Amino acid sequence: MTDLSAFPITRKWPAQHPDRIQLYSLPTPNGVKASIMLEETGLPYEPHRVAFDTQDQMSAEFLSLNPNNKIPAILDPDGPGGKPLPLFESGAILIYLAEKSGKFIPRDPAGRYQAMQWVMFQMGGIGPMFGQVGFFHKFAGKDYEDKRPRDRYVAESRRLLGVLDHHLEGKAWILGDDYGIADIATFPWVRNLVGFYGAGELVGFADFANVKRVLDAFVARPAVQRGLQIPAAPGA
Ligand SMILES: N[C@@H](CCC(=O)N[C@@H](CS)C(=O)NCC(=O)O)C(=O)O
Numbered sequence: 001m002t003d004l005s006a007f008p009i010t011r012k013w014p015a016q017h018p019d020r021i022q023l024y025s026l027p028t029p030n031g032v033k034a035s036i037m038l039e040e041t042g043l044p045y046e047p048h049r050v051a052f053d054t055q056d057q058m059s060a061e062f063l064s065l066n067p068n069n070k071i072p073a074i075l076d077p078d079g080p081g082g083k084p085l086p087l088f089e090s091g092a093i094l095i096y097l098a099e100k101s102g103k104f105i106p107r108d109p110a111g112r113y114q115a116m117q118w119v120m121f122q123m124g125g126i127g128p129m130f131g132q133v134g135f136f137h138k139f140a141g142k143d144y145e146d147k148r149p150r151d152r153y154v155a156e157s158r159r160l161l162g163v164l165d166h167h168l169e170g171k172a173w174i175l176g177d178d179y180g181i182a183d184i185a186t187f188p189w190v191r192n193l194v195g196f197y198g199a200g201e202l203v204g205f206a207d208f209a210n211v212k213r214v215l216d217a218f219v220a221r222p223a224v225q226r227g228l229q230i231p232a233a234p235g236a
Contacts, residue, residue, distance in 0.1 A: 002084075003018065007086065012061035021046070021074055021077070022074060023047045032188045032228050039226045039227040042101075043101055049232070091123040095116065122186045130190075133202070137150060138196075158203045165209070191219060
């Protein structure tokens with residue numbers, strides 16, 4: 001039987017199945033990247049809910065795994081060399097799970113770098129910029145009188161959507177015919193921008209028909225539908 005007791009995070013979120021990948025998350029645009037990937041690969045895992053309303057992400061147990069107090073994070077009891085591997089940052093988690101499962105990343109080296117390039121594009125551009133649109137359009141920043149910060153992030157988000165839209169012309173997925181980690185990184189954020197943040201009109205989403213087409217295909221995948229609900233809310 002696998003023993004994860006050396007990891008303090010398992011004291012707050014005990015592992016019922018310590019032989020499975022432990023997922024610490026919440027269904028946010030970064031969190032669902034990990035749950036969707038786990039659902040897509042079929043790797044056995046056990047989800048644990050990190051509740052923001054009770055500041056679980058600031059607890060000593062969570063910080064022992066991710067000192068950056070952000071979800072998602074995982075603990076794989078069977079990491080490289082058969083040793084447990086704790087891991088945070090959703091981009092690193094996607095790459096790790098793709099390599100572990102041998103799925104959703106091209107086998108050829110050039111294709112692998114293309115996948116990483118688009119994951120980095122999401123991590124460094126789409127996520128941070130769309131997140132700022134959320135702050136200035138939906139959350140506390142919407143009450144700021146000065147609209148210049150909001151407009152700057154809207155313009156940059158629109159520019160990024162244009163880059164993605166142009167790239168997706170004639171393609172089923174970001175890497176062409178094959179669905180993979182670049183899509184799993186990117187489309188939860190696009191969905192969130194036009195859905196939860198309600199910023200579709202603000203960024204002129206109707207101008208990006210290719211992005212809309214691929215978003216619809218992404219959301220229609222059964223594993224995506226499941227991953228968007230994981231970890232489930234209490235009582236759900
Ligand atoms: N770069 C990180 C960002 C993760 C992130 O920002 N997570 C948010 C939810 S989407 C979070 O945990 N926020 C909690 C907090 O800031 O206290 C990643 O991609 O994993």
